[in-house]
Amino acid sequence: MSLTQLSPLGLVLGLGALAGALFLLQRLRVRHEERVVVTTLFWREATEESRARSLVERFRHPLAYLMALLVAGLLWVGVARPDSVRAGGTRHVLLLDGSAGMAIGGRFERAVDALRSELRRAPRDRTEVLWCGAGVRSILGPGEDRALLDARLEGLAPEATPASIERAVRGHLLTTEADGAPRRYVVVGDAPVSAALVARLGADDSLQAAELPEPPPRGRGITALGVSPAASGNWSAVDVLVEVRGPGADGAQLEVAVDGGPPGSIGARTSVAEDHVRHLLRGVPARGGLLRVALSADELPVDDVATIRLPDRPPIRVALDAGIRGDAWDALHAALAADGAVEIVADPARADVRVASGAAQGGPTLSIVPASEQEEAILVGHRARIDSRAALVTAVGELGLDRIDASALADALDRPIAVGAAPAPERTLSLWSELFDAERTSFVESRAFPLLVGRAVRWLSGAEPLVPYAAAARPTPRRVGDPAREVVILDSAGESGVSLVDVATTAPRGAADRATLDATDPEGAGGWRPYTWFLLLALLALGGEWALFQRGRMP
Amino acid sequence: MNDVERGSGTLEQGQIFDAAFLEAAQRLRLVARRVAPRGRFAEQKSRDRGSGLEFQDYRPYVSGDDLRAIDWTIYRRLGRVFLRLFEEHEDLPMYLLTDVSRSAWIESPPRAVAGLRASLALAAISLGHHDSVGVFPFSDDLQVLQRPTSGKGRVLELARRMARVERGGETDIKKALRRFRALGLRRGLVVIVSDFFDPGGVDAVHDALRGLNHELLFVQLVRASDRDPRAESGDLRLVDCETNEAHDVSVTPQVLERYRAAYDRFSEGLAALARRRGAGLLALDADADIVPQIASLFENGRREV
Numbered sequence: 001m002s003l004t005q006l007s008p009l010g011l012v013l014g015l016g017a018l019a020g021a022l023f024l025l026q027r028l029r030v031r032h033e034e035r036v037v038v039t040t041l042f043w044r045e046a047t048e049e050s051r052a053r054s055l056v057e058r059f060r061h062p063l064a065y066l067m068a069l070l071v072a073g074l075l076w077v078g079v080a081r082p083d084s085v086r087a088g089g090t091r092h093v094l095l096l097d098g099s100a101g102m103a104i105g106g107r108f109e110r111a112v113d114a115l116r117s118e119l120r121r122a123p124r125d126r127t128e129v130l131w132c133g134a135g136v137r138s139i140l141g142p143g144e145d146r147a148l149l150d151a152r153l154e155g156l157a158p159e160a161t162p163a164s165i166e167r168a169v170r171g172h173l174l175t176t177e178a179d180g181a182p183r184r185y186v187v188v189g190d191a192p193v194s195a196a197l198v199a200r201l202g203a204d205d206s207l208q209a210a211e212l213p214e215p216p217p218r219g220r221g222i223t224a225l226g227v228s229p230a231a232s233g234n235w236s237a238v239d240v241l242v243e244v245r246g247p248g249a250d251g252a253q254l255e256v257a258v259d260g261g262p263p264g265s266i267g268a269r270t271s272v273a274e275d276h277v278r279h280l281l282r283g284v285p286a287r288g289g290l291l292r293v294a295l296s297a298d299e300l301p302v303d304d305v306a307t308i309r310l311p312d313r314p315p316i317r318v319a320l321d322a323g324i325r326g327d328a329w330d331a332l333h334a335a336l337a338a339d340g341a342v343e344i345v346a347d348p349a350r351a352d353v354r355v356a357s358g359a360a361q362g363g364p365t366l367s368i369v370p371a372s373e374q375e376e377a378i379l380v381g382h383r384a385r386i387d388s389r390a391a392l393v394t395a396v397g398e399l400g401l402d403r404i405d406a407s408a409l410a411d412a413l414d415r416p417i418a419v420g421a422a423p424a425p426e427r428t429l430s431l432w433s434e435l436f437d438a439e440r441t442s443f444v445e446s447r448a449f450p451l452l453v454g455r456a457v458r459w460l461s462g463a464e465p466l467v468p469y470a471a472a473a474r475p476t477p478r479r480v481g482d483p484a485r486e487v488v489i490l491d492s493a494g495e496s497g498v499s500l501v502d503v504a505t506t507a508p509r510g511a512a513d514r515a516t517l518d519a520t521d522p523e524g525a526g527g528w529r530p531y532t533w534f535l536l537l538a539l540l541a542l543g544g545e546w547a548l549f550q551r552g553r554m555p
Numbered sequence: 556m557n558d559v560e561r562g563s564g565t566l567e568q569g570q571i572f573d574a575a576f577l578e579a580a581q582r583l584r585l586v587a588r589r590v591a592p593r594g595r596f597a598e599q600k601s602r603d604r605g606s607g608l609e610f611q612d613y614r615p616y617v618s619g620d621d622l623r624a625i626d627w628t629i630y631r632r633l634g635r636v637f638l639r640l641f642e643e644h645e646d647l648p649m650y651l652l653t654d655v656s657r658s659a660w661i662e663s664p665p666r667a668v669a670g671l672r673a674s675l676a677l678a679a680i681s682l683g684h685h686d687s688v689g690v691f692p693f694s695d696d697l698q699v700l701q702r703p704t705s706g707k708g709r710v711l712e713l714a715r716r717m718a719r720v721e722r723g724g725e726t727d728i729k730k731a732l733r734r735f736r737a738l739g740l741r742r743g744l745v746v747i748v749s750d751f752f753d754p755g756g757v758d759a760v761h762d763a764l765r766g767l768n769h770e771l772l773f774v775q776l777v778r779a780s781d782r783d784p785r786a787e788s789g790d791l792r793l794v795d796c797e798t799n800e801a802h803d804v805s806v807t808p809q810v811l812e813r814y815r816a817a818y819d820r821f822s823e824g825l826a827a828l829a830r831r832r833g834a835g836l837l838a839l840d841a842d843a844d845i846v847p848q849i850a851s852l853f854e855n856g857r858r859e860v
Contacts, residue, residue: 032792032803038658038666038781039752040795040802042821046813047804 014080018072022065067545071538078534089181091142092122093172094210095165097189098133100303103158107190107212112153114210115188119146132191134161136168163191169207173200186210220246220275221303222293227310230283235341236313240281242293242306249275253296256281258289258310288312315343316461319351323358328368328436331444335453342457353460357433364460366453367430377409377417377432381424392421399429399455403448412441429456613637647686648703648743650769651678652735653717654776656694656726657797658752662841666776669841670748671717673774676849677746679710689740690716693731694723703740725797726753729763736767745769750776754798757824764832771834775825776841782818784811 037043096115102108119127119140129140129149139152169185176183182204187193190212198207224243231239240263244252250271256263256279263284270278284291288310295304318336320329332355336342345351355366359373371377378401382391396402396419406417413434435443443449616625616636624638651674659667678688682705689703690713700716701709728749735745745767753759764771787793790805804810829836839848 032790032805034792034794034801035787036661036794036796037787038661038750038796039754040793040798040800041752041754041756042814042817043793043802043804045817045820046810047802 011077011080014076015073018076019069022068022072025068063548064545067541067548071541071545074534074538074541078532078538090126091176091179091181091183092127092186093169093183094118094122094127094129094186094188095132095168095191096129096139097163097165097187097191098131098156098158099161099163099165099189099191100158101163101190108158110212111189111210114212116146116149118186118188118210119149130168130172131156132164132168132189133159134164136164136171163189165189165191166194166197169193169197170200173202173205182206184208188212219298220244220249220252220295221298222295222306223303225293225306225308227308230286232283233340234283235315236286237283238286238310238313240284240291240308240310242279242281244277244279244295246275248298249277252277254279255292255294257292258284260292263291284310286311286313313341313463316341316457316463317343317345317350317352318457319345319348319354321348321354321356323356324368325357325433325436327438327444328433331436331449332366332453335450336457338450339454339457341454353457359430362426364427364462365429366456366460367428368433368436369430371413371415371432371434374430374432375418376420376430377406377435378404378419379428379430380419380421381426381428381430382421383425383427384423388421388423392419395421395459398459400448400451403451404443405446405448409435409441409443427460427462429460612640614640647681647684648689648741649677649681649686650689650691650703650735650740650743650745652697652731652745652747652749653690653692653720654694654726654747654749654751655692655720655723656749657722657724658726658750659776660722661796662778664842666750666778666841667720667722669839669845670774670776671720672845673776673839673849674746674748675710675714675717676845677774678713682709682713683707687743688713691731691735692720692723693728693735695725695727695730696723697731697734699738703743728753728760729755732763732767742769744772746772746774748774748776750781751821751825754795757821757828760825761828764828771829771832773825773829773834773836775822775836775838777838778841782815782822784814 094115097111098108102111115129119129124146125143127140128138128142131137131139133156139156140146140149165187172183172185183202184205185207186209187207188210193207201207221244222242223245224241226241227238228241229239230237240256242254242256244254250273256267258264263281268280268282270280272278279293290307291310292305292307294306297304320333320336322329324332333344336344336355348354351363353364353366354361355368357368359367359369380392380395380399382388382395401419406419410417413432435441438444613626613629614637616638620638624640626637626639629635629637653667653670653674655667655670659665659670674690678690681688685705685707687703687705688701688709689699690701692698692700698720700720701713726749728747728751751757751760751773753763755762787804788806790803793802793804794800795802826836828834837849839845
């Protein structure tokens with residue numbers, strides 16, 4: 001039981017008020033019942049002796065007063081649960097879990113009730129409430145009126161997102177690190193807390209869990225959804241991975257549809273364990289359709305449906321300039337014609353990428369230039385917003401430049417082979433025309449050439465690489481310099497990309513997690529708290545007072 | 556008030572006196588060790604040698620002696636004149652000073668009833684033995700209800716007078732005895748029937764007795780609740796019925812213990828005073844029948860005081 005948490009000053013003021021009130025009550029008790037007696041001769045003598053031992057002249061019951069004050073003081077301390085001196089400036093941060101796991105039954109409503117209860121006990125001026133859903137934001141700042149909370153909770157509901165409690169705590173630790181005040185975090189929800197996070201807490205910090213009923217068992221759900229380039233090499237198709245975990249995952253039926261129709265692919269199913277199944281859909285056409293995978297609904301329906309927007313990958317139209325010298329044209333045409341992702345068009349205006357002789361004239365262009373016009377054998381033209389060094393590093397991998405045997409080329413041409421990068425209005429790739437001289441080099445015959453041409457065309461077309469795999473609460477693989485979100489969230493329309501509800505982050509807190517939280521509770525949630533002892537002492541004092549009364553030592 | 560009542564000012568005769576009471580009283584005999592000279596002949600022995608029937612001694616004749624007392628036989632035998640001395644029996648003047656102060660009336664039954672009954676019993680006994688009795692109720696002053704008189708027939712008259720006694724004010728033994736001394740009555744037995752709860756305590760009684768040249772008998776009217784007021788508990792404002800002084804008391808066992816100690820000191824002080832004055836001290840329970848208590852005091856029908 002707890003009424004409030006008070007500062008030491010509040011505790012002392014409360015005790016003083018109690019002492020004063022009890023004193024007044026004691027004085028009020030001196031309202032005597034009037035009796036007419038034969039004589040007061042002996043009463044005078046009797047009370048004059050006792051008065052000499054009184055606390056004050058008209059204060060008749062010092063022992064009774066002290067006992068009453070002791071009992072009231074113990075009850076006051078036990079119920080008020082004052083902060084210790086150390087915790088005088090403790091920041092209280094209540095973290096309301098708005099993750100998908102809270103959508104089970106009435107968990108969220110109970111969490112809100114627990115939040116209100118915690119809020120009543122916490123000092124208003126040092127308590128804030130953070131909403132931990134898809135994003136973390138404050139819904140009640142320190143000192144704000146508690147009545148605002150109800151208005152701000154309006155419309156809030158668990159979101160189809162993994163738990164963000166840890167993210168919230170880490171962020172808060174960083175932002176308040178310079179403050180130096182102890183922090184008390186209270187997780188209001190089922191989100192798990194890792195031991196690593198607890199280890200990051202300061203010596204004076206604590207992390208506790210609000211009291212909630214045991215969560216209901218959680219069913220199986222879709223825990224991962226990934227898209228990768230088709231293993232068949234088909235540019236216009238992707239492979240899709242669906243992972244299902246939880247009790248009954250092995251027998252769960254998965255429904256797959258693209259824009260409401262059949263996926264047009266071949267599915268393969270791999271059972272890792274009874275509660276862990278992977279479905280792999282090969283060769284799903286990459287036409288920008290919405291892929292929807294669904295399980296039959298269970299206690300947590302939010303993780304039974306996941307959607308992903310498939311990439312749109314039409315063939316890359318390439319215009320091959322007739323001005324290119326014969327050997328080079330033949331080699332380039334052969335390489336482009338062999339690439340299933342490329343469609344050679346005659347009209348440069350319809351082309352996504354141009355292959356031309358001389359400097360680029362506009363638009364993404366693969367240029368063949370003489371060595372006399374370009375210092376580097378291979379020059380990557382990148383957009384101005386990207387640093388040339390970073391662009392070069394990225395290009396080496398994406399374009400397959402590392403596959404080129406530069407030493408052999410240098411020997412053949414008797415000059416150094418350099419790779420450079422420079423800002424340009426459009427993406428360009430310039431190659432020495434001498435590289436295509438079949439008499440001097442074997443570049444066009446090497447395995448690196450068609451790879452370079454194919455990757456160059458893809459890179460120049462600006463096609464975004466696929467996210468090979470995505471899972472909730474895990475960093476999404478991304479290219480250097482690409483400001484992609486770390487956590488990929490599924491919304492109801494699936495427009496945001498990949499949505500995954502991960503077992504590890506949305507499952508109810510286990511016993512081990514609870515132990516972790518309890519261990520951070522400075523009051524020792526596992527045993528009797530100090531305030532319980534105060535209440536017990538108050539009961540003992542009451543018993544002592546009763547014994548004294550029975551023995552006639554107290555009025 | 557619970558068991559304390561403010562009594563009426565007068566009593567009906569039947570409340571203090573009945574035939575059975577008088578009959579029992581007649582069997583008692585109050586004997587004084589000494590009686591004063593110049594009294595009437597009665598059944599009490601006197602220190603004076605007089606003309607009674609029982610020979611006691613001889614003494615030489617001196618001028619002015621009664622010639623009828625000369626023993627002529629000795630004169631004839633010895634030639635010298637001696638007087639025959641006989642023990643003279645005189646009456647015992649008894650002065651009953653009965654406390655009718657306010658404190659004697661507020662309890663139920665009133666302590667005054669017991670006091671008047673005791674006084675009447677003693678008066679009846681004394682009158683039945685031809686002694687003279689005077690009754691002087693007192694509180695803060697002394698009334699003369701009956702001047703010293705004798706004769707068995709006076710008992711009923713005395714009872715009627717006692718029934719008309721009015722409630723007095725504050726107890727002031729000192730003033731009452733001063734007024735008694737001023738009456739100039741011959742030396743006798745002064746019986747003070749009272750609770751002796753003078754606001755001045757035993758010291759006031761002691762001071763009051765200075766200059767009182769009479770034999771003394773203290774009849775202390777007591778109650779069990781005087782020493783052990785268990786009915787009183789809690790936080791009380793005790794109002795003295797005589798002085799109207801209020802005294803706030805929180806009754807605890809410790810306070811009760813000190814109260815009893817104070818009462819014991821008072822009782823012991825009163826007994827010590829009686830011993831110093833050579834007086835008797837009778838304690839009568841006001842809640843019990845008076846006659847049996849007085850009967851038990853007079854062993855074998857006689858008791859010297």
